[in-house]
Amino acid sequence: xxxxxxxxxxxxxxxxxxxxxxxxxxxxxxxxxxxxxxxxxxxxxxxxxxxxxxxxxxxxxxxxxxxxxxxxxxxxxxxxxxxxxxxxxxxxxxxxxxxxxxxxxxxxxxxxx
Amino acid sequence: xxxxxxxxxxxxxxxxxxxxxxxxxxxxxxxxxxxxxxxxxxxxxxxxxxxxxxxxxxxxxxxxxxxxxxxxxxxxxxxxxxxxxxxxxxxxxxxxxxxxxxxxxxxxxxxxx
Numbered sequence: 001x002x003x004x005x006x007x008x009x010x011x012x013x014x015x016x017x018x019x020x021x022x023x024x025x026x027x028x029x030x031x032x033x034x035x036x037x038x039x040x041x042x043x044x045x046x047x048x049x050x051x052x053x054x055x056x057x058x059x060x061x062x063x064x065x066x067x068x069x070x071x072x073x074x075x076x077x078x079x080x081x082x083x084x085x086x087x088x089x090x091x092x093x094x095x096x097x098x099x100x101x102x103x104x105x106x107x108x109x110x111x112x113x
Numbered sequence: 114x115x116x117x118x119x120x121x122x123x124x125x126x127x128x129x130x131x132x133x134x135x136x137x138x139x140x141x142x143x144x145x146x147x148x149x150x151x152x153x154x155x156x157x158x159x160x161x162x163x164x165x166x167x168x169x170x171x172x173x174x175x176x177x178x179x180x181x182x183x184x185x186x187x188x189x190x191x192x193x194x195x196x197x198x199x200x201x202x203x204x205x206x207x208x209x210x211x212x213x214x215x216x217x218x219x220x221x222x223x224x225x226x
Contacts, residue, residue, distance in 0.1 A: 042154040045195040049181045053193075064177035066199065068162045080166075082158040086179065 005029045009036035009044040017047045022055045025090050031062075034086040037069065041084045048086045056090055063087040118142045122149035122157040130160045135168045138203050144175075147199040150182065154197045161199045169203055176200040 007020045017034070024032045036044035052059050065085045070078050120133045130147070137145045149157035165172050178198045183191045 039155050041158050042152050042195070045154050045179045045197060048179060049193075049195045053181055061179060064179055066158050066161060066174060066177055068166055080162075082155070082162045084158060 005031055006033045006035055007047070009034060009040045009047060011040065014043055014046050014050065017043070018050050018055060021047060021051045021088065025051075025056050025059065025088075030090055032088045034088065035083065037083045038081045041082065044084055044086060048088055051088060056088075058091045059088055060091070061086060062089045118144055119146045119148055120160070122147060122153045122160060124153065127156055127159050127163070130156070131163050131168065134160060134164045134201065138164075138169050138172065138201075143203055145201045147201065148196065150196045151194050154195065157197055157199060161201055164201060169201075171204040172201050173204075174199060175202045 005024050007017055007024065009017050021032050021034065034044050034048050048061055052061060063085075064087070067083050067085075068080050069083050070080055072078050118137050120130055120137065122130050134145050134147065147157050147161050161174055165174060176198075177200070180196050180198075181193050182196050183193055185191050
């Protein structure tokens with residue numbers, strides 16, 4: 001799988017990564033992969049869900065893979081860390097730009113960081 | 114999908130949930146779903162990976178779904194929260210109990226009747 005169009009999730013605010021994914025889609029990518037490890041996995045799911053629900057109409061989650069990566073430290077010890085890859089795809093359709101459909105209902109929750 | 118054989122991940126230590134999943138498999142379940150919301154999503158992935166790699170030989174991740182749930186608080190405001198469902202399945206085979214797979218080698222005992 002090409003490593004192009006991959007957004008790696010770290011510890012910055014969630015919306016930074018949402019913007020990175022939206023920028024990829026708006027520059028013509030049909031697929032963007034969101035990757036994270038360890039505690040950032042939750043944030044990766046938030047990013048994918050926010051992109052899909054609010055910013056890129058016609059996008060969907062095509063695949064989610066989880067795995068374990070072995071990291072070796074300087075002292076030679078290995079540690080296992082969980083990782084996730086979320087493949088987002090965008091169906092062809094009218095380009096609507098960054099603004100997504102307005103959330104319906106009262107008080108769209110901002111619970112996600 | 115039946116809600117049987119579902120383990121909900123919260124804020125307890127990861128190994129508590131690993132034990133819950135292993136217990137389900139050892140009591141005869143062929144499928145166990147691991148569910149989590151919000152910050153517990155990372156822990157859910159850890160649980161699935163630890164079960165698969167260390168405790169239940171022949172188990173695998175058959176599906177991972179992510180979604181957004183709307184929660185309504187007492188004040189009527191709604192908040193969106195990401196969620197994950199990881200479907201683990203175990204292939205039929207000799208029941209080996211909680212101990213992990215033997216070291217591989219010639220004649221690795223994965224033979225099925």
